[in-house]
Amino acid sequence: MNLLEGIFVKPFQDMFGAPDFLIQVLWEGLVSGTLYALIALGFVLIYKSSRIFNFAQGIMVVFAALTLVGLHERGLPAWVALPLTLVVMLILAVAIERVVLRPLVNQPDIILFMATIGITLFLIGFGEIVFGGENKAMITSQLGIPTGSLEFEPFGGFVSIEQRDLTTVVGAIVLVVALLVFLNRSKMGRAIRALGDDHQAALSVGISLSTIWVLVWFIAGIIALATGIAWGSRAGVSFALEVIAYKALPVLMLGGLESVTGAIVGGLMIGVAEKLFEIYWGQPLLGGNTETWFAYVVALMVLLFRPQGLFGEKIIERV
Amino acid sequence: MLYRIAGQYKTSYAADHALFPVRQDAYLLGFILVMAFVVFPMTASEFAFRALLIPVLIYSLAALGLNILTGYAGQLSLGTGAFMGVGAYACYKIVTIFPELNLVVAIALSGFFSAAVGVAFGLPSLRIKGFYLAIATLAAQFFLVWLFQKWSWLYNHSSSAAIQVPNIDMFGITVAGPTARAITQYYFVLCVVCAVTIFAINITRGRIGRIWKSVRDMDIAAELVGINLMKAKLTAFFVSSYIVGVAGALFVFLWRGAAEANLFEIPLSFRVLFIAIIGGLGSIMGNYLGAILIVALPVVLSTVPAALGVPIASATAEHLNIMIVGALIITFLILEPHGLAQLWATIREKFILWPFPH
Numbered sequence: 001m002n003l004l005e006g007i008f009v010k011p012f013q014d015m016f017g018a019p020d021f022l023i024q025v026l027w028e029g030l031v032s033g034t035l036y037a038l039i040a041l042g043f044v045l046i047y048k049s050s051r052i053f054n055f056a057q058g059i060m061v062v063f064a065a066l067t068l069v070g071l072h073e074r075g076l077p078a079w080v081a082l083p084l085t086l087v088v089m090l091i092l093a094v095a096i097e098r099v100v101l102r103p104l105v106n107q108p109d110i111i112l113f114m115a116t117i118g119i120t121l122f123l124i125g126f127g128e129i130v131f132g133g134e135n136k137a138m139i140t141s142q143l144g145i146p147t148g149s150l151e152f153e154p155f156g157g158f159v160s161i162e163q164r165d166l167t168t169v170v171g172a173i174v175l176v177v178a179l180l181v182f183l184n185r186s187k188m189g190r191a192i193r194a195l196g197d198d199h200q201a202a203l204s205v206g207i208s209l210s211t212i213w214v215l216v217w218f219i220a221g222i223i224a225l226a227t228g229i230a231w232g233s234r235a236g237v238s239f240a241l242e243v244i245a246y247k248a249l250p251v252l253m254l255g256g257l258e259s260v261t262g263a264i265v266g267g268l269m270i271g272v273a274e275k276l277f278e279i280y281w282g283q284p285l286l287g288g289n290t291e292t293w294f295a296y297v298v299a300l301m302v303l304l305f306r307p308q309g310l311f312g313e314k315i316i317e318r319v
Numbered sequence: 320m321l322y323r324i325a326g327q328y329k330t331s332y333a334a335d336h337a338l339f340p341v342r343q344d345a346y347l348l349g350f351i352l353v354m355a356f357v358v359f360p361m362t363a364s365e366f367a368f369r370a371l372l373i374p375v376l377i378y379s380l381a382a383l384g385l386n387i388l389t390g391y392a393g394q395l396s397l398g399t400g401a402f403m404g405v406g407a408y409a410c411y412k413i414v415t416i417f418p419e420l421n422l423v424v425a426i427a428l429s430g431f432f433s434a435a436v437g438v439a440f441g442l443p444s445l446r447i448k449g450f451y452l453a454i455a456t457l458a459a460q461f462f463l464v465w466l467f468q469k470w471s472w473l474y475n476h477s478s479s480a481a482i483q484v485p486n487i488d489m490f491g492i493t494v495a496g497p498t499a500r501a502i503t504q505y506y507f508v509l510c511v512v513c514a515v516t517i518f519a520i521n522i523t524r525g526r527i528g529r530i531w532k533s534v535r536d537m538d539i540a541a542e543l544v545g546i547n548l549m550k551a552k553l554t555a556f557f558v559s560s561y562i563v564g565v566a567g568a569l570f571v572f573l574w575r576g577a578a579e580a581n582l583f584e585i586p587l588s589f590r591v592l593f594i595a596i597i598g599g600l601g602s603i604m605g606n607y608l609g610a611i612l613i614v615a616l617p618v619v620l621s622t623v624p625a626a627l628g629v630p631i632a633s634a635t636a637e638h639l640n641i642m643i644v645g646a647l648i649i650t651f652l653i654l655e656p657h658g659l660a661q662l663w664a665t666i667r668e669k670f671i672l673w674p675f676p677h
Contacts, residue, residue, distance in 0.1 A: 103653040118648035125642025251453045287469045296458030307447045
């Protein structure tokens with residue numbers, strides 16, 4: 001009886017008893033959801049255009065952030081370090097395409113997937129040798145990201161919204177809009193989508209596979225850098241950040257591997273849901289730390305009823 | 320030359336489908352077994368047992384379990400580490416509840432717990448495939464490791480939240496625990512691995528193995544010829560998780576001696592997956608080759624620079640190690656996507672045809 005009350009009654013009493021706290025929790029969930037969505041977006045872009053399940057997306061986030069901080073530590077001002085990091089991400093994209101992807105064209109999906117895990121390990125080792133493994137502070141103020149917090153008092157309570165989180169959300173929206181415009185309006189963007197629809201047809205009308213792959217990995221690198229800055233300003237930059245890559249995977253299951261909309265909506269849903277569950281159910285009933293698996297279990301439940309995810313393409317089997 | 324098959328005539332289908340169609344294969348296997356059972360134990364040092372021989376055997380057993388699921392039945396799984404954990408924790412509970420029980424029985428029983436959990440997490444495979452399934456098995460990975468930390472009954476409420484292997488005797492000899500000798504543990508692991516390998520070879524060559532392969536190659540066609548997909552996939556999850564669970568129990572009881580929940584986190588799953596893929600999916604022998612490579616590599620990398628007189632800080636060596644493993648994985652995938660087993664098959668073919676090129 002106590003348990004039932006703990007599951008069905010008490011959480012909701014808590015929620016409505018302290019609406020300001022609920023708003024705070026929702027906001028926190030929304031911010032981390034934005035970041036999950038961004039990582040998932042990187043996955044989706046690469047999967048759509050090349051059918052590669054890019055496990056290295058999480059480590060690219062860390063690598064980009066680490067490069068930015070590392071360059072700044074070596075004495076470069078932030079406005080030089082930022083474009084230089086983008087150059088590094090471009091070089092990385094070219095290198096991955098040349099060294100890893102080109103020789104592996106036409107191999108089974110699992111081989112390419114394993115290759116991206118190889119990239120992950122390589123980048124971890126490489127990054128630690130070059131920049132060191134210790135936790136570094138993100139150069140938030142040098143990049144012009146406002147710190148401090150806005151405070152509200154709704155319902156006579158108290159809600160505090162950090163300005164950097166607000167910047168994250170606004171920045172993510174700008175990034176996503178820019179990306180959608182690029183994908184839908186520009187020539188290159190159309191080429192990416194064409195490649196996603198039908199490889200051979202795209203090749204036959206003269207779209208260059210290798211250019212598009214470099215482009216897609218570079219865009220994924222830009223997204224990774226944005227995610228890295230946002231997440232690094234919250235938690236510092238170190239390889240421990242790679243765990244957030246695992247948080248993006250259930251988002252992909254939920255949203256569908258091919259859907260940009262799915263990545264965004266799924267990311268936000270999972271970010272909010274896991275925070276709510278952790279605060280109102282996980283900590284009182286299960287001893288906390290449920291965030292590691294909650295998203296997966298939700299995604300699993302959804303998949304049992306909708307195997308293609310919420311927004312994925314319906315898979316029609318032909319013999 | 321070494322593999323000349325002239326004069327080995329097959330006069331029946333049974334002979335054609337025998338385990339060793341070429342006599343030299345049997346000799347080679349006999350040679351390897353003699354090495355494993357007689358030569359290595361006589362020559363190896365305590366360090367070699369603990370750092371090379373025992374881990375190679377245990378990792379190859381885990382990879383064998385995964386290979387049955389991924390290589391034979393075509394279901395990608397990323398939760399191997401957690402299933403090993405289920406085997407280890409189940410074995411620990413069995414041993415502490417029934418201290419009189421023979422360790423072999425305890426390990427064999429603990430495999431069933433892992434198998435049951437594996438089947439439960441294999442249920443989504445009936446609805447989803449490919450990478451969606453891989454992510455679904457990650458749910459097992461994260462949920463189970465969380466459970467190992469939070470459910471204190473599993474580690475008998477010990478304050479360190481770790482499981483400690485007690486001293487366990489079998490027929491008057493200590494086989495597990497702090498005072499066990501490495502050579503006894505080696506023989507124990509070797510016997511288990513041999514028994515499971517014989518079982519795996521036979522099951523994959525038989526009716527069930529052929530069903531798995533047909534599901535892997537084309538599930539719709541398999542369904543059309545009357546194969547029950549649900550049964551096929553779930554038996555694959557069952558057998559695979561059983562073997563993985565046994566490997567997990569061996570991992571803790573005969574090698575590590577103690578374990579915390581974070582031992583079974585995702586890097587372990589990936590290491591086993593690497594072994595299976597570098598060794599060769601859909602091959603039994605590949606698991607051993609892959610395990611030798613993956614286990615020996617860090618040992619070699621940490622000893623070679625010192626032997627050459629190049630001092631490398633241990634932290635740098637570790638990072639270098641990660642980097643080289645990553646690069647090696649990519650290189651192997653590019654050079655031979657079907658793994659070391661395929662490489663050996665090519666070499667063997669060359670030997671048989673030698674001195675002719677084709």
